Amino acid sequence: MPNGPLLVYGNITVKHSDGETVQKNKVTAFCRCGASSNKPYCDGTHTKNGFVG
Ligand code: FES
Known part of the structure; x- marks a missing residue:
């Protein structure tokens, strides 16, 4: 996802x-912001730290 x-x-x-x-099944979300x-x-947390990427 953009910025996520x-x-x-x-x-x-x-x-x-x-x-x-x-x-895991269906959808798994892996952190990109660190x-x-x-x-x-x-x-x-990416929604709070302003991650862009
Ligand atoms: S991408 Fe969501 S917490 Fe890092």
Whole structure:
């Protein structure tokens, strides 16, 4: 999304940096602004920090 997260549609497996794997379906929003408190996922912080990109 412009000025927001990377949206991935479909069934995916996300492997976290600690090795944990999580199954996601439908829509998964990955943080692009770097400020999320729930990385790698978007938590909406980009709307507050004025992220442009
Ligand atoms: S893109 Fe949404 S919190 Fe970073």
